[in-house]
Amino acid sequence: DTGVSQNPRHKITKRGQNVTFRCDPISEHNRLYWYRQTLGQGPEFLTYFQNEAQLEKSRLLSDRFSAERPKGSFSTLEIQRTEQGDSAMYLCASTANSASTDTQYFGPGTRLTVL
Amino acid sequence: KQEVTQIPAALSVPEGENLVLNCSFTDSAIYNLQWFRQDPGKGLTSLLLIQSSQREQTSGRLNASLDKSSGRSTLYIAASQPGDSATYLCAVSEGGGNKLTFGTGTQLKVEL
Numbered sequence: 001d002t003g004v005s006q007n008p009r010h011k012i013t014k015r016g017q018n019v020t021f022r023c024d025p026i027s028e029h030n031r032l033y034w035y036r037q038t039l040g041q042g043p044e045f046l047t048y049f050q051n052e053a054q055l056e057k058s059r060l061l062s063d064r065f066s067a068e069r070p071k072g073s074f075s076t077l078e079i080q081r082t083e084q085g086d087s088a089m090y091l092c093a094s095t096a097n098s099a100s101t102d103t104q105y106f107g108p109g110t111r112l113t114v115l
Numbered sequence: 116k117q118e119v120t121q122i123p124a125a126l127s128v129p130e131g132e133n134l135v136l137n138c139s140f141t142d143s144a145i146y147n148l149q150w151f152r153q154d155p156g157k158g159l160t161s162l163l164l165i166q167s168s169q170r171e172q173t174s175g176r177l178n179a180s181l182d183k184s185s186g187r188s189t190l191y192i193a194a195s196q197p198g199d200s201a202t203y204l205c206a207v208s209e210g211g212g213n214k215l216t217f218g219t220g221t222q223l224k225v226e227l
Contacts, residue, residue, distance in 0.1 A: 004158075033214065042119070042204050042217030043159070056212045091158060095213065103149065104215060106159040 004107035006092050012113045013082055020078045021110045025094030032075050033104060034067055035091040036060065043091055049075060082114045117142045119207060121218035128195055129226055136190040136221045138205035143183050145207040149215065150179050150190050153202045162203075163190070195225045 005024045013019050025032050030051050035043035046065070047057045051072040061067075064082075069075040079086055089109045095102040118141045128134055138148070147166045151159040163172045163179040165188070171180040178191040188205055202222045206215040 006158075031213070035215075040219070042206070042219050043215070045214040045216070048212050048214060050212075056210070056214065093159075093215075102213070103161050103164045104213075105161065106151075108158040111156070 004092055004094055004105055006090075006107040006110050008110060009108060010111050010113075012115065014115050015084060016081055018078065018080045019082060019112065020076055021090055021112075022074060022076050023092030023107060024074045025092070026096075026105055029094035029096050029105075030072065031095040031102075032069060033093040033095075034075070034077055035093065037089040037091060037109070038087075046077075079112075082112075084114050087112055087114045117145075117207060117209060117216045119205060119216050119218035121203075121205060121221050123221060124219070125222040125224075127224045127226060130195060130197060132195050132225075133191070133193050134195055134223070136192070136203050136205075136223070138188040138190070138218055140186045140188075140207050140216075142209070143186050145183065145209050146213060147208045148179075148181055148188050149206050149208070150177075150188075151204045151206065153204060153220070155202075159204065192223075195223075197225050197227055199223060199225050 007022045033048040034046040037043040049069040064080045067077045091109045093104040093106045120139045122137045149164045150162045165172045165181040176193040181188045202220040204220045206217040
């Protein structure tokens, strides 16, 4: 499978616990994006990386959230001290290069449920 | 702040009908517009991308148009099939990072 992959696909956790999600982009895609989608809404931008550099973060990304892409390949998104409001689908996308016209390819998402 | 609106929110049509989904955006300074399909509980599948300099793109039974100056796009689906049932999302790309701003989607049901 050469598409964007995300793990785990589902995560159930108790409030206050930390969780970490992983995204593996399409090989050689140097831009990687994280989005969050709640029920009945469109995805909302969280952050993006150009290679290993995190270039932009949304106001939605509170200080409990941290994202990394240490070697410019896979990325992780960690949420500390989870809250019920963090329950959502977390989507990852990648593009081939920095050209503004490139299609973003999305992974299947990680569905987080915080009890 | 860019806002993207999709009308209608839901649509039910009989198989074989041609249909149009609408998308509007408030800030015309976009790089491109993408239409996506999302099946329940799944990720997004890209359908069409229209660059800001283009007027339309076609793929099979799908045709998307873009009127950047008026902030509108339409997705035309010809000869709809039950397999087309899904939520259709439009998103505009802006800013140096090409981040996407999405609408809330149109939930389409094509009935036999």
